[in-house]
Amino acid sequence: MSKLGIYVHIPFCESKCLYCDFASFSGAENKQEQYFQFLLNEIKGSQYKGREVDTIFIGGGTPSCVKPDYIESVLRTIKETFVLLDDAEITIECNPNSVDERKLSLYKTCGINRISFGVQSLQDETLKKIGRLHNRDMALGAIALARRLGFNNINADLMLGLPNATEEKVLSDAEILIGYGVTHISAYMLQVEQGTPLFELIRKDPEFVPSDDESVIIYEKLANFLEKNGFLRYEISNFAKTGYECKHNLKYWSGEDYIGFGLAAHSLIRGKKVDQRIANSKNFEEYFAEKKTIDKLYVTDKIVEKIMLGLRCKLGFSQRELESLGYVVKRNRNFKKFLEQGIIFEDGDRVKINPKYYGVSNYIIVNLLPEDF
Ligand SMILES: C[S@@+](CC[C@H](N)C(=O)[O-])C[C@H]1O[C@@H](n2cnc3c(N)ncnc32)[C@H](O)[C@@H]1O
Ligand code: SF4
Structure with missing residues (x-):
């Protein structure tokens, strides 16, 4: 564990x-x-x-x-x-x-x-x-x-x-x-x-x-x-x-388990099929009443999270991991374009942003998400 x-x-x-x-x-x-x-x-x-x-x-x-x-x-x-x-x-x-x-x-x-x-x-x-x-x-x-x-x-x-x-x-x-x-x-x-x-x-x-x-x-x-x-x-x-x-x-960025205590704190607990994100309330009275929001993260959420968090870090994301969730990122039409333009690069199985383009990373991330997202 x-x-x-x-x-x-x-x-x-x-x-x-x-x-x-x-x-x-x-x-x-x-x-x-x-x-x-x-x-x-x-x-x-x-x-x-x-x-x-x-x-x-x-x-x-x-x-x-x-x-x-x-x-x-x-x-x-x-x-x-x-x-x-x-x-x-x-x-x-x-x-x-x-x-x-x-x-x-x-x-x-x-x-x-x-x-x-x-x-x-x-x-x-x-x-x-x-x-x-x-x-x-x-x-x-x-x-x-x-x-x-x-x-x-x-x-x-x-x-x-x-x-x-x-x-x-x-x-x-x-x-x-x-x-x-x-x-x-x-x-x-x-x-x-x-x-x-x-x-x-x-x-x-x-x-x-x-x-x-x-x-x-x-x-x-x-x-x-x-x-x-x-x-x-x-x-x-x-x-x-x-x-x-x-x-x-x-x-946080590599998607490991964490738990949060206190007002507005978040926890992320990975499950075999579904991950859960739990958020404590942002207001004192509701926090004292133990009010929480629980979101289940399904496959598409996990794919989006892996791309977003991975590309923010120098570690990038793993294509194999995405494929195990059913997303072949190479089939995304922007993937080839970004690769040819040197905006992203492959390091073995991992895809990373060329550090020169960190300033526009949000644009790159949005364009590599599943096209039906
Ligand atoms: C939540 S604060 C807590 C740290 C401490 N209270 C402080 O402000 O020195 C953590 C950091 O978030 C950053 N931050 C807070 N609000 C921000 C905003 N609207 N935009 C960008 N950075 C922000 C600041 O650099 C801050 O040091
Ligand atoms: S109000 Fe200022 S000191 Fe307090 S958390 Fe926000 S940034 Fe930090």
């Missing part, structure tokens, strides 16, 4: 960033005690009790904005309920403004060995415009502190397409972060989500952010820069020094 990855969602933030559409709430401190009580019970009652676990990802929201004792109790409960392997990767997402020496030391004592900092940018003007609570000095100070305390597996999230972004600024941010010793950089293209304050700002002033074309060029330049500096792209938005790829996220 494969080893499990566990995701734990902490839905609290000190304030809401202008672009953020994640299940996270500011001003909900009065719910924290009840939330953690419920979360611990959810973990204890898991039907996958006793399974071996090799990755844990505590994400949010902002896990670093709650009392570290809550985080400690979550990890203790996971250890009591599952078999946590000695070399498990245990990540926590932290905002640079909400960590200090005591908190990070406690994380270390309870086994956390990977920190993911939401840096987004090192430009103070940009950070202010998107409603972040930290500035450049706080971000760099937090990374330096984590390093001093002995964390040697550190990620920095960057966002592309933010206000005032230029190639020079983004590359300079990346260079400084590398100099501070991060081992992994995630570079996410800004998603402008309806209902967020940023959506309204851009509706009124489309030039509030750079154009998509400009952002794609910056993404390509950043990818080249990172690869030259030993950060290899192993997924469209993720770059790591060899050996520092995020094992937890690799599970």
Whole structure:
């Protein structure tokens, strides 16, 4: 039986960033005690009790904005309920403004060995415009502190397409972060989500952010820069020094089992015939009432998922696996065209995107899906 990855969602933030559409709430401190009580019970009652676990990802929201004792109790409960392997990767997402020496030391004592900092940018003007609570000095100070305390597996999230972004600024941010010793950089293209304050700002002033074309060029330049500096792209938005790829996220992309605890958390459990995707509710009351949505993934869903997830990663997808699900991708009329144009290539049984075309991967993926999809 494969080893499990566990995701734990902490839905609290000190304030809401202008672009953020994640299940996270500011001003909900009065719910924290009840939330953690419920979360611990959810973990204890898991039907996958006793399974071996090799990755844990505590994400949010902002896990670093709650009392570290809550985080400690979550990890203790996971250890009591599952078999946590000695070399498990245990990540926590932290905002640079909400960590200090005591908190990070406690994380270390309870086994956390990977920190993911939401840096987004090192430009103070940009950070202010998107409603972040930290500035450049706080971000760099937090990374330096984590390093001093002995964390040697550190990620920095960057966002592309933010206000005032230029190639020079983004590359300079990346260079400084590398100099501070991060081992992994995630570079996410800004998603402008309806209902967020940023959506309204851009509706009124489309030039509030750079154009998509400009952002794609910056993404390509950043990818080249990172690869030259030993950060290899192993997924469209993720770059790591060899050996520092995020094992937890690799599970999502390679289609392995994972379970999620907490508000809005998802689980994917593979079955012999049908896979199940289970999603906890995104609202506190429904989560406390154990409301979940269960989707069964049938053959077509599995084919689509394998192509989508595979092509986002440097691993690509296996033609044999797709054939076992009844889809001969070579018969898709775009397959031959993309192959001849050098947009995709075959590596044995696997099909991969030429890294030059990662910026337009969505277009490639859509055109390789089953034609009747
Ligand atoms: C869900 S957040 C949690 C981490 C932490 N709260 C933080 O923001 O620093 C994880 C990452 O998602 C990215 N993110 C959030 N909203 C996004 C959006 N609308 N578009 C692109 N990336 C986004 C940010 O880079 C962020 O660091
Ligand atoms: S801190 Fe992170 S999770 Fe919270 S609102 Fe900002 S981006 Fe979203």
